[in-house]
Amino acid sequence: MTVPVLLAPPRRLIDATIDGEQVRVPEGTTVLEACSGMGTDIPTLCYGDTLTPRNACRVCVVEVEGARTLVPACSRKLEPGMSVATDSERVRHSRKMVLELLGSSVDLSTTPQVDEWMERYDAEPDRFGPRAEAAALGVRDARHAGDHEPGDGSVAETVEQPVKVDNDLYVRDYSKCIMCYKCVDACGDQWQNTFAIGVAGRGFDARISTEHDVTLPDSACVYCGNCIEVCPTGALSFRTEFDMRQAGTWDEEKQSETTTVCTYCGVGCNVTLHVQENEIVKVTSPHDNPVTHGNLCIKGRFGFQHVQRRGDG
Amino acid sequence: MCNADESEPGTFKDRVLMEGDPFSVIEAMTIAGYAIGARTGYLYIRGEYPRALRHLENAITLARGRGLLGPDVLGSGFAFDIEIRRGAGAYICGEETAIFGSIEGQRGEPRSKPPFPVEKGLFGKPTAVNNVETLVNVLPILLMGGPAYAAVGTDQSTGPKLFCLSGGVRRPGLYELPFGATLRDLVEAAGGMPEGRTIQAVLLGGAAGAFVRGDELDIPLTFEGARAAGTTLGSGVVLVLDDTADLVATLVRVAAFFRDESCGQCVPCRVGTVRQEESLLRIRGGGDPESEVALLREVGRAMKDASICGLGQTAWNAVESAIDRLGLFEESETEEAR
Numbered sequence: 001m002t003v004p005v006l007l008a009p010p011r012r013l014i015d016a017t018i019d020g021e022q023v024r025v026p027e028g029t030t031v032l033e034a035c036s037g038m039g040t041d042i043p044t045l046c047y048g049d050t051l052t053p054r055n056a057c058r059v060c061v062v063e064v065e066g067a068r069t070l071v072p073a074c075s076r077k078l079e080p081g082m083s084v085a086t087d088s089e090r091v092r093h094s095r096k097m098v099l100e101l102l103g104s105s106v107d108l109s110t111t112p113q114v115d116e117w118m119e120r121y122d123a124e125p126d127r128f129g130p131r132a133e134a135a136a137l138g139v140r141d142a143r144h145a146g147d148h149e150p151g152d153g154s155v156a157e158t159v160e161q162p163v164k165v166d167n168d169l170y171v172r173d174y175s176k177c178i179m180c181y182k183c184v185d186a187c188g189d190q191w192q193n194t195f196a197i198g199v200a201g202r203g204f205d206a207r208i209s210t211e212h213d214v215t216l217p218d219s220a221c222v223y224c225g226n227c228i229e230v231c232p233t234g235a236l237s238f239r240t241e242f243d244m245r246q247a248g249t250w251d252e253e254k255q256s257e258t259t260t261v262c263t264y265c266g267v268g269c270n271v272t273l274h275v276q277e278n279e280i281v282k283v284t285s286p287h288d289n290p291v292t293h294g295n296l297c298i299k300g301r302f303g304f305q306h307v308q309r310r311g312d313g
Numbered sequence: 314m315c316n317a318d319e320s321e322p323g324t325f326k327d328r329v330l331m332e333g334d335p336f337s338v339i340e341a342m343t344i345a346g347y348a349i350g351a352r353t354g355y356l357y358i359r360g361e362y363p364r365a366l367r368h369l370e371n372a373i374t375l376a377r378g379r380g381l382l383g384p385d386v387l388g389s390g391f392a393f394d395i396e397i398r399r400g401a402g403a404y405i406c407g408e409e410t411a412i413f414g415s416i417e418g419q420r421g422e423p424r425s426k427p428p429f430p431v432e433k434g435l436f437g438k439p440t441a442v443n444n445v446e447t448l449v450n451v452l453p454i455l456l457m458g459g460p461a462y463a464a465v466g467t468d469q470s471t472g473p474k475l476f477c478l479s480g481g482v483r484r485p486g487l488y489e490l491p492f493g494a495t496l497r498d499l500v501e502a503a504g505g506m507p508e509g510r511t512i513q514a515v516l517l518g519g520a521a522g523a524f525v526r527g528d529e530l531d532i533p534l535t536f537e538g539a540r541a542a543g544t545t546l547g548s549g550v551v552l553v554l555d556d557t558a559d560l561v562a563t564l565v566r567v568a569a570f571f572r573d574e575s576c577g578q579c580v581p582c583r584v585g586t587v588r589q590e591e592s593l594l595r596i597r598g599g600g601d602p603e604s605e606v607a608l609l610r611e612v613g614r615a616m617k618d619a620s621i622c623g624l625g626q627t628a629w630n631a632v633e634s635a636i637d638r639l640g641l642f643e644e645s646e647t648e649e650a651r
Contacts, residue, residue, distance in 0.1 A: 055425050056578050058619040069626060070618045075425055090618060094581070097615030101584035127608070128588055129595075146402070146573045150565070153594030157587050179577065199420060199577070202403065204587045206577025 014080040019087065023078075031062055031073040031084055040086055043095065043117045045102075046180030047074040048230050050293045051190055054181045059098045059117075062086045070094055096121035104128045105158045105204075107175045110234030129153075134160035134175065141213040145202035157204065163242070166215040169223050169302045171242045172208075176235035179206060183227035183236060191295050196220040197227070225301035229284060229294050238282045251276060259286060262300040267291060271300050280304045314435060314442045315342050317358040317365070318400045318407035321519035322570065323550035326475040327445035329487050331358070331365035334449075335372035339395060341448040343386060344455065346393045349441055354395045357412050360402050369397060404574035408622050409442045410434075411576065422576045423622035446475055446549075466492030470535035474549060478503050481510055481555035490534065497530035499551060510555040514639055518547025520567045521627035523634035544634065560641055564632055565593045571628040582625025585616040589629060602642035609636070 011026035018034060025034050030053070035042050046057035055072035062073045065083035070091060078084075085091060099118055103125025108114045117123070132155040140161055151157075160175040181199065188195050196219045200209035210219035228236040237245075244250040259272045270289045274282040283301050287294035315338065319327040331338055342354040358366055373395055376382045384392045398416050400406045406421040413435045415421035434440025450472060454462045463471040470492035476499055479485045483504030490499060496515060506512060512527035523544040525532060532542045539546045554563065568590035577583045589612055592605045613629030620626045635641040 055621065056580070058579050058581055058621075061619045069620075072425065093611070094615045094619040097585070097611060098580050098619065101580055101588065101612075101615075105584050105587070128591065148569070148573060150569055150590065150594060152598050153591035153600070154598075156591065178580070179583070181578075201577065202405075203572055203575035203577045204583055206583065 016078045016082040018084045031076050042073050045232050048182045050287050051185050061094050063088045063091050096123045099123040100125045104156050128156040132157050137162045143205040173235050176233045182230040186226040186230045194222050223298040226295045240281045264299040269300050315356040316444045320404045320407045321548040323519045323552050324477050324548040330445050335368040337449050339376050341451045352392050357398045359400045405576040422578045467535050469537045476549045476551050478551045480553035482553050492535045496532050513556045514554045516552040518545040519550035522547045523630050567631045568593050579621045581616045582620045585612050588612050
C-alpha cells in the first residue's frame, strides 16, 4: 500500500540583505533565524526556541533600513528587499543600554553568556549608582500600580527580594527575574494550560505572581517544572540546585548529562538527567524532542528519588 | 473601534465631545462602520469619565430606540451596534494595540507591530482604531463635502483642530481653531497671560510631547509646522508654563508619570523610565548636571530606539526638549536655580 507523504506547502523564497550580505530565505523566516543560518551571533534573553517570541527584552534589536525605531530580530520576519544591520552603532548602543538597565536592576549572576555580552557591548551596569537595598519578602508583591516613592535618586532601584522557598521541588528567586514572560507562556496557553502564574503589577513593579500572590502549594501549580525549563536566568530552579548552591557544592564541571526515556507512562518523553557525584541533581528535557518539545510532567521532572535509594534493602 | 481612553496628561477634548454631544460620536462611529463594513463598534472609554459614560449610555439607548443603531439602521438593511468598554485607569490602555488586550480580557500591553491593527486587531480581526475627535470630524466632512472641509486649514493639515489649552493663561479651556493658527493666536484667544506674567515655556503634545520656548509663539499649529519646529501636536495639548513655574519639578513629575504608567513589558521602558527619574532627582538634589545629562541622553536614546510602543519611545521627549531647547541644566541655568 502506498502511503501519502505529507509535505508543508511550498514557501516562496525572498531576497534580503543582512550586514551587506545577500540572503535568500523562505518567506516567514525571522531575522534571528536568518542570522543564525549565516553564523551571525545575536544575543537573546526572552527568546525561547519552543515558545512564540515575546520580544520583551529588546537585547536582540537590529536596525532595519528606513525604519524609525530598531526592531526585535526574534520576531520580525524578513521581507523582500529588507536591509538589516545587526551591529551598527545604534544597535550596539541599545544592546548596551538594555544590558546595563538589566544588570543594574536584576541579579544576572546565573544568566549564561551575559558576562560575555556585557564585555562585547562595553556595558557598565554600576554607573547608575549603588544598588538600593533589597525589598523585604512580600513588599514588591503588595505594590499598587501607578504609585511609587520617588526617593532622591542616590541609589539605583532593583527588583531584589528574598528567595521564595515554599515547597520541596523548586524555588523562585525573583531577584533574578528579567520579566521575559517565558514561564508565564509555558504555564499558560502555549504549553501546560495550567495558568498558575501570570504578570501582576505595572511598570517597574510588574512581577510574576500566582493568583493573589498565594504560595505555590496553594496555587494552581501542578509542578510540571516547564517554567524552570524555559527560565533564562536561573530565577526558577530545582530545590536541589538551590540547596547545593547555598551549600557551595553545586559544580557543573562535575556533572554529566544522560538523556533517556521517562519510564512512568507510555508517552515516551525524553528526560535528561543531570548527575553530580552519582546523584541526580536536576532534570531537563531536550527541546528538539518531537514528543514533548522540552516539556515534562511532575513525575518525569521531579520523581527521580526512587532511582537513587540505595543501601537498606 | 473608538478610542476614548483619552489619558495624555492635559488632554480633555474627547471628554468635552462625549459629554456635550454624545450623539455625534454614535453617528460618526456608525458612518465609519458602514464605510469599512463593520457590524460592531467598540467604544473604549477611560474609567475616569463617569459623566461621559452616562451620556453615551443614554444616547446609545435612545439611538437603538429610534432605529439609529441595531439590526437595521434607518431601514437601510445595514446592521451596526456599539458596545462600551471601560478602562480601569491605565494610560497604556490608550495605546492602539494595548486597547485590544484590555477589551479581550488580557493584560493591557502593546503588541508588536507588524501586524498592524488594520491587518490583525481586536480578537484577531482587522480593526480601524481612531479617537473620538478624529471620528467626529467625519460629520463636517460629510456635511460640507471633502473639498470644502479641506479648504479649512493648510495644505497638509486640513480642517479645524481642538486644542486643550491649560496652564498660566487667563482662560484655559478647549479651543477650536483652524489648522495653521499660530501658538500666539491660541494664547491670545485665551486672553493672553495675566498682568505681569510672561511665558517661560509651552509643552506641546502632553507628557509625551516636547517643550518650546516662550519666544517661539509663531510656530504654526499644524502637523508639518510642529514637526519642522522639532515638536509635535500630539493630542492637542498646549500647556503654558509662566515665569513662576518650576521646570525641574515639572520634568521630575513627567518622569514619575512615565515610570508609573509603563506597562513593564520591555526593558528599555520598564527600567529606563526608573533610571530617568532617578537621574532627574539627583540633579534636583544638586548632582552634577553635565554627567547626568550625558546619562539621560544615553538612556533616552535607547528608550526611543528600542521600546516596543510609543510610551517608551516618547518618555524622554519632554526631558530632551527641556535640555536642548530651553537650555535647562546648562551650568549658568542651574547656578541661578540654586
